[in-house]
Amino acid sequence: MTDAPKAAAAGRAQMKTELPERFRDYKHVWVFIEMERGQVHPVSWELLGEGRKLADRLGVELAGALLGPAGPATEAAVREAVSYGADLVYLVEHPLLGDYRNQPYAEAMTALVNTYKPEILLLGATTLGRDLAGTVATTLATGLTADCTALAIDGEGSLAATRPTFGGTLLCTIHTLNFRPQMATVRPRVMAMPEAEPGRQGRVVRHAVDLEESRIVTKILDFIPDLSTNKVRLAYADIVVAGGLGLQKPENFRLITDLAEVLGAEYGCSRPLVQKGWVAAERQIGQTGKTIRPRLYIAAGISGAIQHRVGVEGADCILAINSDAGAPIFDFAHLGMVGDALTILPTLTEAFRRHLAVDRLAG
Amino acid sequence: MNIVVCIKQVPDSAQIRVHPVTNTIMRQGVPTIINPYDLFSLEAALALRDMTGGTVTVLTMGPPMAEESLRKALGYGADRAVLLTDRFFAGSDTLATSYALSTAIAKLAEEAPIDMVFCGKQTIDGDTAQVGPGIACRLGLNQLTYVTAVDGLDAAAREITVQRRSEGGVQVLRTKLPVMVTMLEGSASIRRGTLPDLLRAARAPITVWNAAAAGIEDVQRCGLRGSPTVVKKVFAPKPRAEKAKLIDVKGRRDGEIAADTLAALFAALPKLEGDLARQAVQA
Structure with missing residues (x-):
């Protein structure tokens, strides 16, 4: 990402450029299928849904690129990738690819790209995807756009990758004109989960790589899985209640957790509350925190800066509570209440509690 | 070091x-x-x-x-x-x-x-x-x-x-x-x-x-010349065509506000009420 002066960037963008000869045979759209310890991260399926649209627009094939040890988990991942829209899967099977390490993964991905030459390569913006993408893009000396919120193909067949900029106050569209592949990462939940089509047919292209443990410098001493009870399931929650600076005091955040508890919801917050240390960073919602796509999102005392907006726009219904009628959150919320969150929140909590107590009696 | x-x-x-x-x-x-x-x-x-x-x-x-x-x-x-x-x-x-x-x-x-x-x-x-x-x-x-x-x-x-x-x-x-x-x-x-x-x-x-x-x-x-990515456009996002439908709060009693809000939410998300009820029964 550049902080380039806008005028200079525009000047360069208008330069008529022709793709160098060595990149002319780069074709097709690829999605990196992120499998770690036998588990595929759902962001890979979300990206296949998006990659399908790009490939159809370009009239090319959509491929998954999968690295992993041979076995049932890898076979299942290949089938799933095809069911989510891949026409083919490039598969590198090797026992050393079960756990993620930068060096063998980067070697295998770079080899795949150099051999089969995709024009577009998408990866999830996870800890794995970001670690890998930075190395692969630097090795290939190509452009990489992080954390995109929209992907499109422009009139000249180039990838237009849109992402928030200036700390999430504006959006910008970035192109990689003269280099291939055009690389981009997208955060989990930014794109919708596509429908799986279980019987769909696809091809598998196996590619062998030469990896040896003795050549891999970094050793894995242990893996400590997160306890499922401690996991914050914010990104995949059905209902989310979140608070912002409008709560005024850290102790008022209890009003958010109270409502969340009654609704069986996850709770979150806007960026300033994390910066002030009121709430843990893993609860932050927005471009630099978690992106959510719940059925219902209740935002109390959150003004709705772009950095927050891009993290919640996928919600089916957004209810905003804010004392400032001019707050930007009312521009994208579906339902709004102009008033004091500190009095409205307990009112709603109580109303839901009563409503559900009646259900419990009836049930 | x-x-x-x-x-x-x-x-x-x-x-x-x-x-x-x-x-x-x-x-x-x-x-x-x-x-x-x-x-x-x-x-x-x-x-x-x-x-x-x-x-x-x-x-x-x-x-x-x-x-x-x-x-x-x-x-x-x-x-x-x-x-x-x-x-x-x-x-x-x-x-x-x-x-x-x-x-x-x-x-x-x-x-x-x-x-x-x-x-x-x-x-x-x-x-x-x-x-x-x-x-x-x-x-x-x-x-x-x-x-x-x-x-x-x-x-x-x-x-x-x-x-x-x-x-x-x-x-x-x-x-x-x-x-x-x-x-x-x-x-x-x-x-x-x-x-x-x-x-x-x-x-x-x-x-x-x-x-x-x-x-x-x-x-x-280095700089712009050495950068494969090009920023083509910087823009503010469009507001949604419709603004939020406002639920009246000012000067009204808590019970009325809450009833309106629940009604509006259940109208917007038809399956929500039933799902919450099932959840409550199981709890």
Whole structure:
């Protein structure tokens, strides 16, 4: 990402450029299928849904690129990738690819790209995807756009990758004109989960790589899985209640957790509350925190800066509570209440509690 | 240990505002800070130096005013500061930035070998998390990103053991020096500078390098020219066609407000009421 002066960037963008000869045979759209310890991260399926649209627009094939040890988990991942829209899967099977390490993964991905030459390569913006993408893009000396919120193909067949900029106050569209592949990462939940089509047919292209443990410098001493009870399931929650600076005091955040508890919801917050240390960073919602796509999102005392907006726009219904009628959150919320969150929140909590107590009696 | 910490001076994004009429960034008067994520890495580097001896050099690429951030870092206890500044660097994307920084680090290594490079997890203005891995790749450093804790450093064996956050858990990794490390927020916070360090920071000489002094032979690989990505458009998002449907609050009783809100939510999401009821019965 550049902080380039806008005028200079525009000047360069208008330069008529022709793709160098060595990149002319780069074709097709690829999605990196992120499998770690036998588990595929759902962001890979979300990206296949998006990659399908790009490939159809370009009239090319959509491929998954999968690295992993041979076995049932890898076979299942290949089938799933095809069911989510891949026409083919490039598969590198090797026992050393079960756990993620930068060096063998980067070697295998770079080899795949150099051999089969995709024009577009998408990866999830996870800890794995970001670690890998930075190395692969630097090795290939190509452009990489992080954390995109929209992907499109422009009139000249180039990838237009849109992402928030200036700390999430504006959006910008970035192109990689003269280099291939055009690389981009997208955060989990930014794109919708596509429908799986279980019987769909696809091809598998196996590619062998030469990896040896003795050549891999970094050793894995242990893996400590997160306890499922401690996991914050914010990104995949059905209902989310979140608070912002409008709560005024850290102790008022209890009003958010109270409502969340009654609704069986996850709770979150806007960026300033994390910066002030009121709430843990893993609860932050927005471009630099978690992106959510719940059925219902209740935002109390959150003004709705772009950095927050891009993290919640996928919600089916957004209810905003804010004392400032001019707050930007009312521009994208579906339902709004102009008033004091500190009095409205307990009112709603109580109303839901009563409503559900009646259900419990009836049930 | 000879450690380089790459830092960036960034606008305090919490204070950036968009002009309501022209939709342009109002940067005037926005204070600049050291990218907050860099401070976790700086602290980790200072702690390792305190344990094993050696030096911490802070390095930044930016306009001359970025000197301010370097002095701040010296005040926290860094030993030396290098400012990479040249008009050729203007408009660098992450690939061009990692090229310039890694060349400067290689130049520093001519004086004494560099054992570790620390970078922030990401910046708060670019948010890419790409420059650290880019530097590691160019210099052939072993890469450790999203580190939550340094468990041990064996200077004799030249090995470091860390905990790294991954998607489903924590990896405990051991690798050889030289390494590039990015620390996760929540690791140790930056120390308060001591009085002697603060006094030294105000007057210490800062090494200022232009592209040539940093050993960059090909300025075509820097700045806008050296950046494969091109920003084609900067814009504010369109508001939704419909504004939020407002539920009347003012001057009404709590019970009425709550009844209206529940009714509006259940109308917008027809299956919600039934699902909540089932959940309540099961609870």
